[in-house]
Amino acid sequence: MRKSLPLATTAVVGLAIAGSAAPAFAAEEAGASAHLSVLHAVPDLPVDVYVNGELTLDDFAPGDLAGPLELPGGDYEVAITAADAADDSEPVLGPVDLTLEEGMNYTAAAHLDAEGSPTVTAFENDTSELAAGEGRLTVRHVAAAPEVDIWANGDVAVEALANPDEASLELPASTLEAAVSLTGESEPVIGPADVEVAEGTTTIVYAWGSAEDGNLALATQSVGGMHSSPDGVPSGNFEVPAASSATPWAVGIGALALIGVGALAFGARAKARA
């Protein structure tokens, strides 16, 4: 059965730019337009997605990620209908209003809330610059499940994450063994699975599906281009011998000379002792 939201609870998603300053990187993006990706994380519900009344994603399947769409900043209306709908007059989700700010990067996720009802959450993706060698891991709870702990390489990295919250960490680029458990438990409900935290990239991992229906899973999204250059290239910690003394015999003479000096010094000390 398809679930539909009563009009009264239709959410208008306000993309408040939560406190964070616009990333320095944003200015470099072509035309400073906004980027919008759409994640379908409602199990068993193929849909069509309409943006401003136009069919934009046809037969969009659960577990799929669309985009990024490059859009001028502004307000957009997104409606999600059953996949066989003729138009967007009877959405199963929305319509929601998205306010996209130029230079920013967003993911609109259609997913289940903690109780299992379909909803839409608009996430702002962090595209601020990363230190050379590091990647950013963002985890988002969009599953019909209670609070969860996120495990990385056998340790709890994020505790008590609730639907539809997110947490981010920056760490040296690597491949992590990630798992999700219900908060306070150690038995994974998802994973463990290898997640590559790529350098200069925000890797977003979504826990989606439904605990009750036993179809919890991970989805991933990568947003690249946040790299920076190393602070230096320390390629000269050794003084290259001058051309005239680069040959072993010259260095050998130098060494002999030093040994000679040592011998003299030794001699001097021996003398003094005498």
Added chain:
Amino acid sequence: MSPRRRRSSMGHPRSLVLAFIAVLAVSGCAPAGSGSDAAASFPENSAGPSAFRAPEAPGQGDANSTVDLGEVPVQSADLADRDIAPEPVQLRYPDIDADMEVEPKGVASDGQMEIPDDAAQAGWYEYGNAPADDTGTTVIAAHAGSEETPVGPLYALQDAEAGEQITVVDDAGDEHRYAVTEVQRMGKEGLDFTPYFERSGQHRLVLITCGGQWIPEQNSYADNIIVVAESLD
């Protein structure tokens, strides 16, 4: 992710006499690194998703109704391995008699690029572009000299001249050819490496070593020698 092949460094004949003068090698070319903290940070649920707010101003969403969205790429969001371009394994620069093995290198804890200890060995910045990429910069660096190899092959980079050809071989066996366009000697103090580690734009090769004045107090050369070469492929 497929593990990257790491090669052991080539054995080079050592001279005991040479080793005698080499005990000094300590830190980098320049203590320029501002030091990045490699430890993971765990901010509390950061910005978080935007809050829902009550519907208002009906019709405002129609403001951009004429926007042409075109074809939207759709992919599975399953965990998947990324395609990794073959990494460079050999650098040949005949005009300066350089023929070196290349190994992938990342970033040291001080925020500077890692450089192979032996000057006979070159390091490829593994987070940057590979020679098979159509865009961005392949950065390869080596020490000017080291205990094992007092005069490293790239020490002669200071004599590089525009037009000279360089070949990089990747581990798929493909040869990528470049021609030198610029030879720069840049003071390391405060040098911004951003232009040399570009990951977009025209594909090119950047070779880096050290040179210029030796500064004994810093156990380092004062300058980076940087050679920029354009792709001939």
